[in-house]
Amino acid sequence: MTTTELPPWEGPKDDWSKAPLTTPTWTPHVEALEERERRGKYQRPVPAVPIPGRLFDKRDYRCVEEFKFSRVWSMPSADTFSVPPVGVMVMRYLRASKVSCDPFARNNRWATHSNDLNPATKADHHMDAEDFLRMLADQGVRCDLAILDPPYSPRQISECYKAAGVTCGMRETQNAALYSRVKSALVGVLTEDAIVLSFGWNSSGMGIKHGFEQIEIMLVCHGGAHNDTICVAERRSL
């Protein structure tokens, strides 16, 4: 990998007073963009926390990319991608992808490689998500897009296992444990600049821990006391 080091940021840490709060249009930092295109490493890209709508390079506070944030309303469904705005978002990223995987696909076969624990679903494979991803890695498959739409809670996990005829105890139904082992296995099948789409009740996604930065968040409000479906797109770049 070619790494072109831009001069490090020498200003005070987290001094957001220097950030261009009222950037009227997107003004990309040419060097930073070129560096990205060459797959050079950013020292620390800054997520768009203080100023929604933009991603900034911490070294010079130049805007390098637009961060997409949206909130929409739609009826809920257990088939996540049949919720219109969610399906549109997934399709938007799938169209730009060459090889994709979906370890929790249920009956959805949009990705190149689909899997679901439940043998009654239409997915290509019926394995535990982690085993499926390790199998793809062993076969040398590299995906530029991955879709993570696991059960959202311990209760949903236990319902899924029951429906799949798999006996499970307390350990198997911990969603944090499931997400953690699947995310670790996923890294092994991704290209260097892969995008991961995560769906659930939190916006953690793959996170900085796995070398990802967020590029889009969409909240899908379902009204009443329903939890939102939180849709996160992240790019592998750190």
Ligand SMILES: C[S@@+](CC[C@H](N)C(=O)[O-])C[C@H]1O[C@@H](n2cnc3c(N)ncnc32)[C@H](O)[C@@H]1O
């Ligand atoms: C939220 S649903 C996916 C919905 C799908 N994205 C859609 O739009 O229809 C989660 C799926 O994960 C499957 N699942 C649960 N635990 C799993 C595991 N450990 N490995 C693989 N699949 C699992 C369930 O059977 C369920 O179909």
